Amino acid sequence: MLKACLLxxxxxxxxxxxxxxxxxxxxxxxxxxxxAGLAAWGTGWLAxGTGWLAxxxxxxxxxxTLGLAWWLFIPAMLAIAGLFLDPVAGAVERxxxxxxxxARGAPLAAQxxxxxxLGAKVAGLSLxxxxxxxLAPPFGAVALWAIxxxxxxxxxxxxxxxxxxxVPESRALRRRREGAVLGLGAILAxxxxxxxxxxxxxxxxxxxxxxxxxxx
Numbered sequence: 001m002l003k004a005c006l007l008x009x010x011x012x013x014x015x016x017x018x019x020x021x022x023x024x025x026x027x028x029x030x031x032x033x034x035x036a037g038l039a040a041w042g043t044g045w046l047a048x049g050t051g052w053l054a055x056x057x058x059x060x061x062x063x064x065t066l067g068l069a070w071w072l073f074i075p076a077m078l079a080i081a082g083l084f085l086d087p088v089a090g091a092v093e094r095x096x097x098x099x100x101x102x103a104r105g106a107p108l109a110a111q112x113x114x115x116x117x118l119g120a121k122v123a124g125l126s127l128x129x130x131x132x133x134x135l136a137p138p139f140g141a142v143a144l145w146a147i148x149x150x151x152x153x154x155x156x157x158x159x160x161x162x163x164x165x166x167v168p169e170s171r172a173l174r175r176r177r178e179g180a181v182l183g184l185g186a187i188l189a190x191x192x193x194x195x196x197x198x199x200x201x202x203x204x205x206x207x208x209x210x211x212x213x214x215x216x
Contacts, residue, residue: 004184004211007096008204016091020203088203089160092210100214106162106170114167115159122151145189152192153185156205160213177212184208 011017086103093100106114125147133140154174161170174181188205192198 003215004208005187007211008092008207011091011095011207012204014091016087017203017207020088085159085163085206088206089163089210092207093214096211097214103163105164106167110162110167114162115155118151118155122147122155141193145186145193148189148192149182149185151185152188152201152205153181153183156185156188156202156209157181157212160206160209164213173213180212181209184212 090103093103126144129140129143129147132143157174157177158167158170161173165173184205188201188208191204192201
Protein backbone atom coordinates (compact mmCIF):
# COMPACT_ATOMS: atom_id res chain seq x y z
CA MET A 1 0.00 0.00 0.00
CA LEU A 2 2.75 2.48 0.95
CA LYS A 3 4.77 1.33 -2.05
CA ALA A 4 1.83 2.23 -4.28
CA CYS A 5 1.70 5.74 -2.79
CA LEU A 6 5.44 6.32 -3.21
CA LEU A 7 5.44 5.13 -6.82
CA UNK A 8 2.50 7.43 -7.54
CA UNK A 9 4.35 10.49 -6.24
CA UNK A 10 7.26 9.74 -8.59
CA UNK A 11 4.97 10.25 -11.59
CA UNK A 12 3.00 13.26 -10.39
CA UNK A 13 4.78 15.71 -12.72
CA UNK A 14 4.20 13.75 -15.93
CA UNK A 15 1.93 15.22 -18.64
CA UNK A 16 -0.49 12.27 -18.39
CA UNK A 17 -1.06 13.25 -14.76
CA UNK A 18 -1.02 17.04 -15.16
CA UNK A 19 -3.67 17.17 -17.91
CA UNK A 20 -6.39 15.40 -15.85
CA UNK A 21 -5.43 17.53 -12.84
CA UNK A 22 -5.91 20.73 -14.83
CA UNK A 23 -9.22 19.52 -16.27
CA UNK A 24 -10.43 18.47 -12.82
CA UNK A 25 -9.49 21.82 -11.30
CA UNK A 26 -11.16 23.87 -14.02
CA UNK A 27 -14.21 21.62 -14.00
CA UNK A 28 -14.61 21.81 -10.22
CA UNK A 29 -14.25 25.61 -10.20
CA UNK A 30 -16.79 25.98 -13.01
CA UNK A 31 -19.34 23.62 -11.47
CA UNK A 32 -19.04 25.03 -7.95
CA UNK A 33 -19.20 28.62 -9.21
CA UNK A 34 -22.27 27.85 -11.33
CA UNK A 35 -24.04 26.14 -8.42
CA ALA A 36 -23.23 29.01 -6.04
CA GLY A 37 -24.40 31.60 -8.59
CA LEU A 38 -27.63 29.72 -9.25
CA ALA A 39 -28.35 29.34 -5.53
CA ALA A 40 -27.57 33.00 -4.90
CA TRP A 41 -29.92 34.08 -7.68
CA GLY A 42 -32.67 31.72 -6.51
CA THR A 43 -32.58 32.73 -2.85
CA GLY A 44 -32.34 36.40 -3.78
CA TRP A 45 -35.36 36.07 -6.06
CA LEU A 46 -37.37 34.32 -3.34
CA ALA A 47 -36.48 37.13 -0.92
CA UNK A 48 -37.82 39.80 -3.26
CA GLY A 49 -35.05 40.30 -5.79
CA THR A 50 -33.79 43.68 -4.53
CA GLY A 51 -32.80 45.33 -1.27
CA TRP A 52 -30.53 44.34 1.58
CA LEU A 53 -32.65 41.31 2.56
CA ALA A 54 -32.41 39.88 -0.94
CA UNK A 55 -28.66 40.49 -1.03
CA UNK A 56 -28.21 38.78 2.33
CA UNK A 57 -30.32 35.81 1.22
CA UNK A 58 -28.34 35.54 -2.01
CA UNK A 59 -25.02 35.51 -0.15
CA UNK A 60 -26.30 32.92 2.33
CA UNK A 61 -27.61 30.72 -0.49
CA UNK A 62 -24.30 30.86 -2.33
CA UNK A 63 -22.29 29.98 0.76
CA UNK A 64 -24.66 27.15 1.68
CA THR A 65 -24.35 25.67 -1.80
CA LEU A 66 -20.55 25.82 -1.71
CA GLY A 67 -20.58 24.04 1.66
CA LEU A 68 -22.91 21.35 0.32
CA ALA A 69 -20.73 20.97 -2.78
CA TRP A 70 -17.68 20.39 -0.57
CA TRP A 71 -19.63 17.81 1.46
CA LEU A 72 -20.68 15.99 -1.71
CA PHE A 73 -17.28 16.22 -3.42
CA ILE A 74 -16.53 12.50 -3.03
CA PRO A 75 -19.73 11.18 -4.66
CA ALA A 76 -19.41 13.74 -7.45
CA MET A 77 -15.82 12.70 -8.03
CA LEU A 78 -16.75 9.03 -8.09
CA ALA A 79 -19.48 9.66 -10.62
CA ILE A 80 -16.96 11.18 -13.06
CA ALA A 81 -13.95 9.05 -12.07
CA GLY A 82 -14.06 7.25 -15.42
CA LEU A 83 -12.84 10.46 -17.06
CA PHE A 84 -9.53 10.11 -15.22
CA LEU A 85 -8.92 6.38 -15.43
CA ASP A 86 -7.51 5.64 -18.85
CA PRO A 87 -4.76 8.28 -19.28
CA VAL A 88 -3.49 8.01 -15.71
CA ALA A 89 -3.70 4.22 -15.39
CA GLY A 90 -2.22 3.87 -18.87
CA ALA A 91 0.76 6.06 -17.95
CA VAL A 92 1.42 3.99 -14.82
CA GLU A 93 1.26 0.73 -16.75
CA ARG A 94 3.53 1.97 -19.55
CA UNK A 95 6.22 3.05 -17.09
CA UNK A 96 6.10 0.31 -14.47
CA UNK A 97 4.37 -2.64 -16.15
CA UNK A 98 5.33 -2.52 -19.86
CA UNK A 99 4.92 -6.28 -20.21
CA UNK A 100 1.12 -6.05 -19.81
CA UNK A 101 -1.06 -6.60 -22.89
CA UNK A 102 -3.41 -3.80 -24.06
CA ALA A 103 -6.27 -3.13 -21.64
CA ARG A 104 -9.50 -4.76 -22.80
CA GLY A 105 -11.86 -5.02 -19.87
CA ALA A 106 -15.47 -4.16 -19.14
CA PRO A 107 -17.31 -2.03 -21.75
CA LEU A 108 -17.22 1.73 -21.15
CA ALA A 109 -20.99 1.74 -20.65
CA ALA A 110 -20.68 -0.81 -17.83
CA GLN A 111 -17.86 1.18 -16.22
CA UNK A 112 -19.85 4.43 -16.46
CA UNK A 113 -22.96 2.80 -15.00
CA UNK A 114 -20.92 1.44 -12.10
CA UNK A 115 -19.33 4.83 -11.34
CA UNK A 116 -22.63 6.71 -11.51
CA UNK A 117 -24.39 4.12 -9.35
CA LEU A 118 -21.64 4.20 -6.73
CA GLY A 119 -21.62 7.99 -6.72
CA ALA A 120 -25.39 8.07 -6.17
CA LYS A 121 -25.17 5.62 -3.25
CA VAL A 122 -22.38 7.60 -1.58
CA ALA A 123 -24.27 10.86 -2.12
CA GLY A 124 -27.25 9.36 -0.29
CA LEU A 125 -25.11 8.22 2.63
CA SER A 126 -23.36 11.61 2.79
CA LEU A 127 -26.68 13.45 2.92
CA UNK A 128 -27.85 11.15 5.72
CA UNK A 129 -24.67 11.98 7.67
CA UNK A 130 -25.03 15.73 7.05
CA UNK A 131 -27.31 16.42 10.08
CA UNK A 132 -24.70 14.73 12.30
CA UNK A 133 -22.03 17.04 10.88
CA UNK A 134 -24.18 20.08 11.66
CA LEU A 135 -25.09 18.99 15.21
CA ALA A 136 -21.73 17.41 16.12
CA PRO A 137 -19.02 18.46 13.62
CA PRO A 138 -16.26 16.12 14.92
CA PHE A 139 -18.50 13.07 14.61
CA GLY A 140 -19.74 14.27 11.24
CA ALA A 141 -16.17 14.57 9.96
CA VAL A 142 -15.44 11.02 11.15
CA ALA A 143 -18.61 9.75 9.47
CA LEU A 144 -17.68 11.45 6.20
CA TRP A 145 -14.15 10.01 6.41
CA ALA A 146 -15.52 6.50 6.99
CA ILE A 147 -17.96 6.78 4.08
CA UNK A 148 -15.23 8.18 1.85
CA UNK A 149 -12.80 5.42 2.84
CA UNK A 150 -15.12 2.70 1.58
CA UNK A 151 -16.29 4.70 -1.43
CA UNK A 152 -12.84 5.69 -2.66
CA UNK A 153 -11.29 2.32 -1.91
CA UNK A 154 -13.97 0.28 -3.62
CA UNK A 155 -14.76 2.77 -6.38
CA UNK A 156 -11.25 3.52 -7.58
CA UNK A 157 -9.89 -0.02 -7.27
CA UNK A 158 -12.80 -1.57 -9.13
CA UNK A 159 -12.73 1.23 -11.68
CA UNK A 160 -9.07 0.56 -12.45
CA UNK A 161 -9.59 -3.21 -12.46
CA UNK A 162 -12.48 -2.90 -14.90
CA UNK A 163 -10.02 -1.73 -17.56
CA UNK A 164 -8.74 -5.33 -17.63
CA UNK A 165 -11.67 -7.47 -16.49
CA UNK A 166 -15.44 -7.58 -16.18
CA VAL A 167 -17.36 -5.79 -13.43
CA PRO A 168 -18.06 -9.03 -11.45
CA GLU A 169 -14.40 -10.07 -11.73
CA SER A 170 -13.19 -6.68 -10.50
CA ARG A 171 -15.55 -6.90 -7.51
CA ALA A 172 -14.34 -10.39 -6.62
CA LEU A 173 -10.70 -9.31 -6.82
CA ARG A 174 -11.41 -6.26 -4.65
CA ARG A 175 -12.94 -8.48 -1.97
CA ARG A 176 -9.82 -10.65 -1.91
CA ARG A 177 -7.68 -7.55 -1.33
CA GLU A 178 -10.11 -5.72 0.95
CA GLY A 179 -7.57 -4.79 3.63
CA ALA A 180 -5.13 -3.07 1.27
CA VAL A 181 -7.97 -1.45 -0.69
CA LEU A 182 -9.53 0.08 2.44
CA GLY A 183 -6.13 1.13 3.79
CA LEU A 184 -5.40 3.09 0.64
CA GLY A 185 -8.97 4.36 0.62
CA ALA A 186 -8.47 5.74 4.15
CA ILE A 187 -5.44 7.74 3.02
CA LEU A 188 -7.32 9.14 0.03
CA ALA A 189 -10.35 9.92 2.21
CA UNK A 190 -8.18 11.95 4.58
CA UNK A 191 -6.78 13.91 1.63
CA UNK A 192 -10.28 14.49 0.29
CA UNK A 193 -11.20 16.44 3.43
CA UNK A 194 -8.58 19.09 2.63
CA UNK A 195 -9.66 21.92 0.30
CA UNK A 196 -7.62 22.15 -2.93
CA UNK A 197 -5.77 18.94 -2.06
CA UNK A 198 -8.99 17.02 -2.66
CA UNK A 199 -8.76 17.95 -6.34
CA UNK A 200 -5.70 15.67 -6.57
CA UNK A 201 -7.54 12.65 -5.21
CA UNK A 202 -8.95 11.28 -8.51
CA UNK A 203 -5.52 11.23 -10.18
CA UNK A 204 -3.55 10.12 -7.13
CA UNK A 205 -6.12 7.47 -6.29
CA UNK A 206 -6.27 6.10 -9.82
CA UNK A 207 -2.49 5.80 -10.04
CA UNK A 208 -2.11 4.25 -6.59
CA UNK A 209 -4.90 1.73 -7.21
CA UNK A 210 -3.25 0.77 -10.51
CA UNK A 211 -0.11 -0.13 -8.56
CA UNK A 212 -2.21 -2.00 -6.01
CA UNK A 213 -3.85 -3.95 -8.83
CA UNK A 214 -0.54 -5.07 -10.30
CA UNK A 215 1.47 -5.29 -7.06
CA UNK A 216 -0.78 -7.29 -4.67
